[in-house]
Amino acid sequence: MTAPAPADAAARRRRVGGWAAIAAALVLTGAGSAALLSLGDWTERDALDPESVGATGTRAVAEVLRDQGLSVDVVRDRSSAERALADSGDTLVLTDTAALDDETLERLTRMADDVVLVDPRSRDVRVLLHDAAAAGIGDGGLAEPECTLAEAQRAGSIVPGAVFTPGEGVTACYPSGDGHALLSAEGDTGRITALDAGELFSNAHLADDGNAALAANLLGRQPRVVWYLPALGDGALPDTAPTLGDLTPDWVTPAIVVVLASAVAAIAWRGRRFGPLVTEDLPVTVRASETTEGRARLYARARDTVHAADLLRFGALERVARALGLGPATPAPAIADAAAGLLGADRGRVRGILIDDLPASDAELVALADALDDLETAVRLAARPERNPQ
Structure with a gap:
């Protein structure tokens, strides 16, 4: 058996190297896509996330509470929140509640001794604070408490974000624009407070005005803080967010398969070589005349x-x-x-x-x-x- 010629060995190495380069490129592309997707997921959780050190995160608030001897538990689904609220002496901090239906929202608030809504929706204040309503955005200036709530009086002035119109029996603090920045009412099991803290409690603005004092006063009334960031599907309604497959027309997948198969066939057809090129005499002789x-x-x-x-x-x-x-x-x-x-x-x-x-x-x-x-x-x-x- 004869050894392969050097030219054949070099050609074989080039082919193997080419396929290896293609495979490496695919792996790197997949890894880069996964990294970008994971980065996107982190960015979505950044706002009011107590584990985020970004400008809109609330890691600083969590550390202030821990320095005061409080326990801060971060939960990201309803079952974990319910298990965490099984014991007494808890303050439930709720961020965006769009994923929760009314019944789930009321049941969770009844399980906690105190509830603080740091990103309240108009639905939240209506259901939990005796038909309170959203009233737009504050006027952008410093606002004094001007209420009897001790936590607000000790904190001092803040710059409100969203403001609300209080319902019957609701304490309203920090008047600004057409409403008040903070609403508070006593519920069946404890106190419920609503405040647009998207900027007030963020890492970027916690040191401004009375923001840090207000956060510590409102969230530090109980020995344990359960910080709940609701996820899609936590409410009674199922997670109806369509997937990429749901949004894709039925003909796209077969078309992609046909295109890929055609590409593979073209590569095999054009890339196949039977050996070196050779000269061949013409089968007929044409007379000069x-x-x-x-x-x-x-x-x-x-x-x-x-x-x-x-x-x-x-x-x-x-x-x-x-x-x-x-x-x-x-x-x-x-x-x-x-x-x-x-x-x-x-x-x-x-x-x-x-x-x-x-x-x-x-x-x-x-x-x-x-x-x-x-x-x-x-x-x-x-x-x-x-x-x-x-």
């Missing part, structure tokens, strides 16, 4: 009389030069001058026949061919007079 006639018909069809005249002159110059004993590298003007000198003919006339005259029609081309033939005959007879018949 047939080739000449075929080219002549093409020139005639194209009415390219100048090109046809050039071809006639090339042959005539070669034969005249051979009859005169001139080398193949002799320029055309020298051949024409030598022929004119031998024949004693007008040099300009001979040059016109061999070089300068350009036929504009078929008749002129035929006349030029006759003149070339006559010139060749005269030169041949003059160069070798012994062959001239008497």
